[in-house]
Each structure stands twice: as C-alpha cells, then as structure tokens.
Amino acid sequence: MDKLRRVLSGQEENEELGLTAQVLDASSLSYSTRVKWFFICFAAGILCSILGTALLFLPGGVKLFAVFYTLGNLAALFSTCFLMGPLKQLKRMFEPTRLIATIVMLLCLVLTLCAVFWWHKKGLAIIFCVLQFLAMTWYSISYIPFAR
DSSP states (O other): OHHHHHHHHTOOOOTTSOHHHHHHHHTOOOHHHHHHHHHHHHHHHHHHHHHHHHHTTSTTHHHHHHHHHHHHHHHHHHHHHHHHOHHHHHHHHTSTTTHHHHHHHHHHHHHHHHHHHTSOOHHHHHHHHHHHHHHHHHHHHTTSTTOO
C-alpha cells in the first residue's frame, strides 16, 4: 500500500536511505507501546527472579535458581531497550562512566551460569548470584546523576 501511495504521489523509493535507516523507520514503536512492553518485560524479570529464589529451596534447585535469577536480570536489563532503543542502550552501557559497572555485571551473569553448568560448584553459583545483584545495583545507580 505504501508503494502504491508513493507512486501515485510521485515520490521516489527511499533507496538512498541505508538498510539500517529503513529497518529503524519500519520498526519504530509508539511511546505507549514502548512503556507497556517495558513494564511487561521488567515484571517478567522480577517474576523470574522471585521464582528462582523460591526454587532455591527445592532439592537440586540451585541450578534452577541460577538460571531463573540470571534470566530475570537479563529481562530487566533488556526491558530498558524498549524505552531508549537497543542501539542507544548499548551505547550508553559502554560509556566511560559506566564501563566498569557494565563489564562486572555481564561477567557476573556469565560466571553464574559457568559455576552451575560447567564447574558444578553450587556455593560459587550462589556467591555469583549475590555479586550479580550487587553489580546490577551498581549498574542501575550509574544512570542516576551525581550518584556515582
């Protein structure tokens, strides 16, 4: 329909725009949709973290705890992509003011899963989950002006 509208109005195709610009233009969401999906994704992250904590007390639940807690943190992290967009989120994550916080946070996410699945060290996995919490807190505080 858009092609027909362009032809009838005499506008040329936007071939001079790059593929990235065309994709970003076609995938833009309204503000209300972005806010709704932010809350949905953030709530899913909190739910996964709470579920992981509840599964910790089951026999053999340390693996489930580590996986669900890590998924919850990832969902909470990705929820902000709906507010500012994924490219801007990545650029802001690796700004010099929060570079160390980002690296520590991502490292703790990976090390938690490594401790559970490859090293089979349950105590180490719980320590990395605590460090994950502290790293996510540090990372979140880095967005607050004058909190650094």
